[in-house]
Amino acid sequence: MKEEKIVVSHLRDQPWNENKDQGKFRWKFMADSTQIKSHGLSCGVLVLPPGESLPLHYHSPQEIYIIRRGEGLLLSSLNTRKVCKDSFVYIPQNFEHGLKNTGEEDLELLWIFPTDCWEEVEYVFKKQ
Numbered sequence: 001m002k003e004e005k006i007v008v009s010h011l012r013d014q015p016w017n018e019n020k021d022q023g024k025f026r027w028k029f030m031a032d033s034t035q036i037k038s039h040g041l042s043c044g045v046l047v048l049p050p051g052e053s054l055p056l057h058y059h060s061p062q063e064i065y066i067i068r069r070g071e072g073l074l075l076s077s078l079n080t081r082k083v084c085k086d087s088f089v090y091i092p093q094n095f096e097h098g099l100k101n102t103g104e105e106d107l108e109l110l111w112i113f114p115t116d117c118w119e120e121v122e123y124v125f126k127k128q
């Protein structure tokens with residue numbers, strides 16, 4: 001096993017990523033093995049502008065969302081719930097979920113996966 005050490009990183013030091021085909025949101029990889037020497041857990045930041053959505057999808061790892069600012073709806077095939085700053089959301093394995101910004105400011109959240117990096121999470125999007 002590689003030698004491990006504590007890594008401190010700052011939001012301002014990581015670049016924004018975006019993919020216009022997926023929607024008008026942007027994200028940063030924070031604790032992620034593609035950026036730092038880490039494994040087993042990964043975390044990043046996603047920003048959804050007002051009116052934008054992260055479409056319904058599922059993946060095999062569990063996921064946690066922690067809402068940092070803004071407000072919106074946590075979408076699922078069963079029900080939708082309101083979320084806002086300081087909401088914590090636990091999503092079980094293979095459960096469909098999505099998020100819509102219903103507020104007037106950006107909706108910003110942390111995601112956490114039990115994986116080395118975001119890249120290894122296989123997203124399956126619900127057919128529209």
Ligand code: NI
Pocket residue numbers: 057058059063097
């Ligand atoms: Ni997800």
